Amino acid sequence: xxxxxxxxxxxxxxxxxxxxxVPGKPGCEVIRNILANGYEGRIYPVNPKGGRIMEIDVLSxxxxxPPDVDVAVIILPAxxxxxxxxxxxxxxxxHFVLASGGFAxxxxxxxxxxxxxxxxxxxxxxxxxGPNTSGHTSTPRAFTSTFFPQGKIRRGRVSYxxxxxxxxxxxxxxxxxxxxxxxxxVVGLGNKIGIDETDALEYLGADPETAAILIYIESFKRPLxxxxxxxxxxxRKPVVLLKSGATEAGRQAAMxxxxxxxxxxxxxxxxxxxxxxxxxxxxxxLILAGKAFSMLPLPAGNGVSFLAPSGAMLATLSDFCVRxxxxxxxxxxxxxKRLQDISPSYIRMRNPVDIWPAALSSGVESAYREGMEIxxxxxxxxxxxxxxxLTRETxxxxxxxIVELAKKYPGKPILVTFSGARECMDExxxxxEPLGIPTFPEIEQPFEALSILMQCGRAxxxxx
Amino acid sequence: xxxxxxxxxxxxxxxxxxxxxVPGKPGCEVIRNILANGYEGRIYPVNPKGGRIMEIDVLSxxxxxPPDVDVAVIILPAxxxxxxxxxxxxxxxxHFVLASGGFAxxxxxxxxxxxxxxxxxxxxxxxxxGPNTSGHTSTPRAFTSTFFPQGKIRRGRVSYxxxxxxxxxxxxxxxxxxxxxxxxxVVGLGNKIGIDETDALEYLGADPETAAILIYIESFKRPLxxxxxxxxxxxRKPVVLLKSGATEAGRQAAMxxxxxxxxxxxxxxxxxxxxxxxxxxxxxxLILAGKAFSMLPLPAGNGVSFLAPSGAMLATLSDFCVRxxxxxxxxxxxxxKRLQDISPSYIRMRNPVDIWPAALSSGVESAYREGMEIxxxxxxxxxxxxxxxLTRETxxxxxxxIVELAKKYPGKPILVTFSGARECMDExxxxxEPLGIPTFPEIEQPFEALSILMQCGRAxxxxx
Numbered sequence: 001x002x003x004x005x006x007x008x009x010x011x012x013x014x015x016x017x018x019x020x021x022v023p024g025k026p027g028c029e030v031i032r033n034i035l036a037n038g039y040e041g042r043i044y045p046v047n048p049k050g051g052r053i054m055e056i057d058v059l060s061x062x063x064x065x066p067p068d069v070d071v072a073v074i075i076l077p078a079x080x081x082x083x084x085x086x087x088x089x090x091x092x093x094x095h096f097v098l099a100s101g102g103f104a105x106x107x108x109x110x111x112x113x114x115x116x117x118x119x120x121x122x123x124x125x126x127x128x129x130g131p132n133t134s135g136h137t138s139t140p141r142a143f144t145s146t147f148f149p150q151g152k153i154r155r156g157r158v159s160y161x162x163x164x165x166x167x168x169x170x171x172x173x174x175x176x177x178x179x180x181x182x183x184x185x186v187v188g189l190g191n192k193i194g195i196d197e198t199d200a201l202e203y204l205g206a207d208p209e210t211a212a213i214l215i216y217i218e219s220f221k222r223p224l225x226x227x228x229x230x231x232x233x234x235x236r237k238p239v240v241l242l243k244s245g246a247t248e249a250g251r252q253a254a255m256x257x258x259x260x261x262x263x264x265x266x267x268x269x270x271x272x273x274x275x276x277x278x279x280x281x282x283x284x285x286l287i288l289a290g291k292a293f294s295m296l297p298l299p300a301g302n303g304v305s306f307l308a309p310s311g312a313m314l315a316t317l318s319d320f321c322v323r324x325x326x327x328x329x330x331x332x333x334x335x336x337k338r339l340q341d342i343s344p345s346y347i348r349m350r351n352p353v354d355i356w357p358a359a360l361s362s363g364v365e366s367a368y369r370e371g372m373e374i375x376x377x378x379x380x381x382x383x384x385x386x387x388x389x390l391t392r393e394t395x396x397x398x399x400x401x402i403v404e405l406a407k408k409y410p411g412k413p414i415l416v417t418f419s420g421a422r423e424c425m426d427e428x429x430x431x432x433e434p435l436g437i438p439t440f441p442e443i444e445q446p447f448e449a450l451s452i453l454m455q456c457g458r459a460x461x462x463x464x
Numbered sequence: 465x466x467x468x469x470x471x472x473x474x475x476x477x478x479x480x481x482x483x484x485x486v487p488g489k490p491g492c493e494v495i496r497n498i499l500a501n502g503y504e505g506r507i508y509p510v511n512p513k514g515g516r517i518m519e520i521d522v523l524s525x526x527x528x529x530p531p532d533v534d535v536a537v538i539i540l541p542a543x544x545x546x547x548x549x550x551x552x553x554x555x556x557x558x559h560f561v562l563a564s565g566g567f568a569x570x571x572x573x574x575x576x577x578x579x580x581x582x583x584x585x586x587x588x589x590x591x592x593x594g595p596n597t598s599g600h601t602s603t604p605r606a607f608t609s610t611f612f613p614q615g616k617i618r619r620g621r622v623s624y625x626x627x628x629x630x631x632x633x634x635x636x637x638x639x640x641x642x643x644x645x646x647x648x649x650v651v652g653l654g655n656k657i658g659i660d661e662t663d664a665l666e667y668l669g670a671d672p673e674t675a676a677i678l679i680y681i682e683s684f685k686r687p688l689x690x691x692x693x694x695x696x697x698x699x700r701k702p703v704v705l706l707k708s709g710a711t712e713a714g715r716q717a718a719m720x721x722x723x724x725x726x727x728x729x730x731x732x733x734x735x736x737x738x739x740x741x742x743x744x745x746x747x748x749x750l751i752l753a754g755k756a757f758s759m760l761p762l763p764a765g766n767g768v769s770f771l772a773p774s775g776a777m778l779a780t781l782s783d784f785c786v787r788x789x790x791x792x793x794x795x796x797x798x799x800x801k802r803l804q805d806i807s808p809s810y811i812r813m814r815n816p817v818d819i820w821p822a823a824l825s826s827g828v829e830s831a832y833r834e835g836m837e838i839x840x841x842x843x844x845x846x847x848x849x850x851x852x853x854l855t856r857e858t859x860x861x862x863x864x865x866i867v868e869l870a871k872k873y874p875g876k877p878i879l880v881t882f883s884g885a886r887e888c889m890d891e892x893x894x895x896x897e898p899l900g901i902p903t904f905p906e907i908e909q910p911f912e913a914l915s916i917l918m919q920c921g922r923a924x925x926x927x928x
Contacts, residue, residue, distance in 0.1 A: 106810035149857035164776040170853050170883040171774075178886030216776055242780065249792050250783030253775070253816060281787075283780045284906045310635075312628040312680055315708035315718040316747045322711035323745075346570035352717060389634050393613035419634040422642030441905070442748045 004127050005195065005203040007095045009138040009185055011070035012041045014145075015093065017062060017084050018075035019045030021053045026099060026147035027075045028053070030135070036151045038142040044069060062087040071095045073135070073145045078102030081131065082116045089124045096194075097145045098130035103191055105132050118193050126194070133190030134165030137172075139183060140209045146188075148173070156182025157211035158290045161200045163189045163218050167286075175287060180433035181294035184209040196221040198229055205233030212238040212293035212456075214286050218245060218254040227275045234276030238298070238456035240289050241277050243268060276459035278452055285452065288440075292449040295436045296413040298457040299382035303329040304450060305375035307368060309356040309389035309419060313443060317387075318352060320444055324451040328352055329380035338374045342367060351375065356389065364389070365397030369405065376409040383413040383453075385446045390424035399431040406437050413453065415439075415446035468591050469659065469667040471559045473602040473649055475534035476505045478609075479557065481526060481548050482539035483509030485517045490563060490611035491539045492517070494599070500615045502606040508533060526551040535559045537599070537609045542566030545595065546580050553588045560658075561609045562594035567655055569596050582657050590658065597654030598629030601636075603647060604673045610652075612637070620646030621675035622754045625664040627653045627682050631750075639751065644897035645758035648673040660685040662693055669697035676702040676757035676920075678750050682709060682718040691739045698740030702762070702920035704753050705741050707732060740923035742916055749916065752904075756913040759900045760877040762921040763846035767793040768914060769839035771832060773820040773853035773883060777907060781851075782816060784908055788915040792816055793844035802838045806831060815839065820853065828853070829861030833869065840873040847877040847917075849910045854888035863895040870901050877917065879903075879910035 014034070020027030027047070031054055034043060045053050050060040059065060062084060072088045074081055078100050085096060103114040114131065121128050129136060135145035139155035148169035154176055160167040160183060168188045175181065185207065187200045197217055204210045213233070220226050230239055245251040246265045272279050280289065304326045308314050321328055331339070331351045339349035343358040353375065358367035368386055375381050390396050406414050416432060416439040418425040429439045440446045478498070484491030491511070495518055498507060509517050514524040523529060526548060536552045538545055542564050549560060567578040578595065585592050593600060599609035603619035612633035618640055624631040624647060632652045639645065649671065651664045661681055668674045677697070684690050694703055709715040710729045736743050744753065768790045772778050785792055795803070795815045803813035807822040817839065822831035832850055839845050854860050870878050880896060880903040882889040893903045904910045 102810065110810070149855070162776065164774060166774045166776050166883075170855065173855050173884050174886060177884075178889070216780075218776070218779060244776065244779035244783055246783045247786035249786045250779050253782040254779040281780075281783065282908050283777055284908055310628060310630045311717070312626065312630050312682070312708065313747055315682060315714050316680075316706065316745075318717040319708055319710045319714035319745065322713045328713050346566065346574070391613070391634065391637050419630075420637050420641075422638060425642070444746050444748055 005199060007070040008097075008129060008136055009203070010141050011095075011143060013044065013069045014041060014143070015044040015046055015065055015069045015072040015088070016075065017046045017072055017088065019047045019053055019058060021051070029149050030073060030075065030099070030145060030147040031056070033144050033146055033150050037144055037153055040142065062091060065091045065093070067092045069093050071097065071145070073097040073099060075099045075147065078110055078113050078131070082113065082120060085117065085120055085126070089120070089126060094126055096126060096128045097133065097135055098128055098190070099133060099135060099145070099147055101132040103131045105191060114191065114193060121194055128194030129187070130190040131193065133188040134168040135188055137168060137183065137186040150176070154182030155184070156294050157184055158214060158293050159183060159185040159204045159207070159210040159212070160214050160286070160290070161187045161189065161197055161204070162216040163192070163197070164216065165190075167216065171287070175290065179287065179291055181291050192221050198222050198226045201226065201233060201239070202229050205229065205236065210237065212240070214290055215239065215241040216286060217241065217243050223271070227271055230275040230277050234459045236460070238293060238460070239277045240280055240286070240452060240456065241272060242280050242283065242286055246281065276462060278455040278459060280452060285448065288445060288449045289452045291438050292415070292453055295433070295438045296415070296453065297411055298453055298460070299413050299450070300411065300457070301382040302327045302454045303380045303382040304385065304447070305331070305351050305353065305378070305381040306385040306387060307353040307355040307371050307375070308387035309359065311354055313387055313419070314352045314354055317443065317447065320447055324447055326447060326451060326454065331375065331378045331380065335374050335378045339371065342370045351381070359389070364395045365401055368397065369401045372405055372414070376405060376412055381412065383415065383450050385415050385417060385450070387443055388416060388418050388428065390418055390420040390428065392421065392424070396424050399428050402432060402437055403435050413450065415450060417441070417443045417446050419443070469663060471534040472593060472600055473667070474605050475559075475607060477508065477533045478505060478607070479508040479510055479529055479533045479536040479552070480539065481510045481536055481552065483511045483517055483522060485515070493613050494537060494539065494563070494609060494611040495520070497608050497610055497614050501608055501617055504606065526555060529555045529557070531556045533557050535561065535609070537561040537563060539563045539611065542574055542577050542595070546577065546584060549581065549584055549590070553584070553590060558590055560590060560592045561597060561599055562592055562654070563597060563599055563609070563611055565596040567595045569655060578655065578657060585658055592658030593651070594654035595657065597652040598632040599652055601632060601647065601650040603649075614640070618646030619648070620758050621648055622678060622757050623647060623649040623668045623671070623674040623676070624678050624750070624754070625651045625653065625661055625668070626680040627656070627661070628680065631680065635751070639754065643751070643755055645755050656685050662686050662690045665690065665697060665703070666693050669693065669700065674701065676704070678754055679703065679705040680750060681705065681707050687735070691735055694739040694741050698923045700924070702757060702924070703741045704744055704750070704916060704920065705736060706744050706747065706750055710745065740926060742919040742923060744916065749912065752909060752913045753916045755902050756879070756917055759897070759902045760879070760917065761875055762917050762924070763877050763914070764875065764921070765846040766791045766918045767844045767846040768849065768911070769795075769815050769817065769842070769845040770849040770851060771817040771819040771835050771839070772851040773823065775818055777851055777883070778816045778818055781907065781911065784911055788911055790911060790915060790918065795839065795842045795844065799838050799842045803835065806834050815845070823853070828859045829865055832861065833865045836869055836878070840869060840876055845876065847879065847914050849879050849881060849914070851907055852880060852882050852892065854882055854884040854892065856885065856888070860888050863892050866896060866901055867899050877914065879914060881905070881907045881910050883907070
């Protein structure tokens with residue numbers, strides 16, 4: 001366990017400096033979140049008023065803390081933070097989450113306070129997340145330091161590092177309410193006076209709970225160290241990064257946000273690619289990719305097969321695959337023949353698969369199941385995307401057949417998308433995703449997700 | 465009214481050759497669809513068995529049809545189509561929908577039958593849609609010839625021309641079940657032995673019911689005539705086109721589909737641009753754009769303002785706007801001051817708008833309403849995208865405030881997107897879209913839609 005970051009993700013005890021009994025206040029919500037997640041360590045709220053908060057005794061002063069507190073979450077006005085930090089350090093605490101804003105991101109006065117914090121943590125050898133962070137989360141330990149009213153956070157296999165608070169707050173809220181995957185660790189870096197993206201990457205790279213790492217960043221604090229760490233980690237697990245500031249407008253927005261000075265974008269691009277980091281450009285990709293990594297194996301190569309109920313979709317999606325660098329391989333002669341056997345004779349079968357004629361002649365479920373199995377068996381095919389046509393009138397098959405195929409071919413990702421009636425799509429999502437088969441409302445999305453998976457797979461096996 | 469296409473879209477009477485009483489059979493579903501849409505013209509089912517279908521008397525022979533039938537829908541095996549066509553022509557019918565497949569798209573024998581059809585329609589001066597078409601729809605006349613079990617088709621302002629059946633079948637099904645917009649006319653061209661994309665474009669270009677035209681095509685039958693028609697029509701209304709076959713893989717898929725020989729893609733690209741046609745590349749764009757045209761005015765220019773609850777989103781979306789050719793203009797000094805007035809002093813306000821600090825200090829609804837109004841007023845801003853953060857815990861404002869703003873600023877499109885809890889997003893979609901304000905589940909989508917609108921606006925005002 002890394003002594004610099006380990007206690008953040010596996011704290012035996014935590015102090016909340018600035019705890020509050022008032023719902024809606026960050027000092028209250030953080031405790032609610034910790035309790036809602038079922039944290040088993042000890043919690044020490046600190047507030048001069050004392051009393052009890054959610055049936056936990058409140059200490060009236062930092063000086064009353066026991067000597068073995070692993071992490072202190074400080075939620076005080078910026079001006080009061082340095083003093084609290086020192087008082088905690090006196091009690092032997094070495095790991096801190098500084099949740100408040102009001103530092104260098106705000107004004108000169110805040111910058112001066114931040115400099116003071118930097119001096120303290122250097123002198124005392126403290127490890128600090130933030131300031132201006134929305135906290136962090138460690139579902140394997142049922143712990144979170146976020147003050148965003150999140151409730152129970154679903155456990156999962158992917159971890160997020162974000163320079164800003166989104167992944168601990170509303171984006172995670174979307175993942176928890178709109179998707180069926182969870183997270184392992186989430187780190188909000190904030191102003192990065194202590195822990196930075198390289199520290200977080202190194203920790204998550206070695207973390208057995210983390211299968212893939214997704215990063216949102218506006219600037220690199222230690223670019224060379226980051227790239228050095230990434231070069232090794234990307235051979236073991238996928239690292240996907242969204243860096244804003246690729247354009248002048250983006251740079252200005254990032255500067256207004258975290259005063260980040262962006263590097264020339266093409267240089268960043270090339271260096272990340274060399275380090276095996278897969279760069280994405282849409283914010284939504286961080287959700288798409290998180291879902292894909294949570295549910296799917298990495299494909300062995302870039303060969304894709306897809307089955308669609310429409311020649312127009314086959315043609316358009318073929319164009320789309322080429323643009324994404326996905327390959328639509330020809331199938332073995334035997335498999336072409338099998339496809340032909342399940343289809344009316346008038347249609348000449350190939351990859352991609354025009355599946356609707358077969359569905360009309362032998363039923364929707366039978367056509368998709370047999371068609372998918374034929375392409376899943378083909379050695380040139382590394383992943384399969386069925387575009388399911390679902391309407392009550394044409395028949396909605398039991399989604400179980402896809403679960404069976406996914407179990408039977410565990411090495412080949414199956415990504416499901418749809419055409420037809422919305423309520424059927426929602427039913428399929430609800431049925432398949434809890435069983436680990438991702439669905440996507442738009443027909444382009446599975447290919448986008450697959451492209452990210454395939455780039456990561458290629459990075460993992462790249463020559464030294 | 466165009467005599468070549470007019471009767472298709474405004475038929476006073478229709479004959480169904482190959483009508484059937486058996487649910488699920490195309491010859492039955494087409495009649496169900498016509499009745500479900502409330503068609504007020506006369507319907508003449510024809511089937512040698514006679515009897516009644518859905519309480520309509522069935523004629524046992526084409527020869528029994530009255531002399532004034534506007535359109536005949538022929539749903540017979542390919543081999544029987546030519547004879548039916550001639551018999552109908554003898555009765556004076558001049559407009560036909562040939563719904564069956566089994567012609568040139570299938571094999572040599574089918575190609576021969578198709579040649580025979582071509583000869584007949586030339587000799588007799590007939591107007592034919594298809595063969596191998598999923599039919600057409602005209603909601604202003606409550607009429608459809610589609611055999612896909614569609615039920616009532618919602619009336620709207622956009623029209624679709626599609627070389628293949630999707631827009632009359634499952635894609636329209638999605639629009640009707642998953643979205644809140646409808647269609648004016650839908651034309652499935654099929655094998656194009658008579659009516660082609662140029663005919664359809666010319667009709668829709670002059671059609672007062674059609675506010676925007678969306679086209680999916682795999683090949684141009686008369687490219688020069690198409691471009692000539694488009695050059696004029698795109699000055700009056702938006703024309704958006706998806707042409708597959710941009711890549712070799714796409715070309716092969718299109719060839720397998722409709723035997724379409726694609727033109728070199730870069731040439732197509734340049735010619736379409738010159739003709740004012742806005743080309744898109746994703747199938748989903750045809751739905752996004754349809755929604756945007758259905759609900760929004762065209763923006764006057766490419767100046768966009770957006771409000772987001774996250775600096776990361778502001779930075780990432782700024783990059784995204786630049787890539788799409790959208791401009792994020794600086795605001796007038798007075799408006800910057802107004803934004804500053806509603807925000808905590810520590811944050812330096814600008815466009816794009818970091819709205820969450822204001823939401824925290826003055827409430828979510830108040831912050832978004834005032835922020836949106838300030839940017840809507842600004843003369844450099846042509847369209848506004850609020851990225852609403854919606855969670856029960858942080859407060860979900862009544863969506864009415866957005867409806868009020870849209871009414872107050874009717875010339876500036878407002879496109880809504882979200883972050884936060886899924887159920888709140890769904891509620892907003894259900895509340896706003898029936899009132900004409902589009903919502904998009906992913907934060908990139910409103911910008912994609914806006915980019916299409918802006919390109920169309922630019923095409924309409926381009927110099928001669």
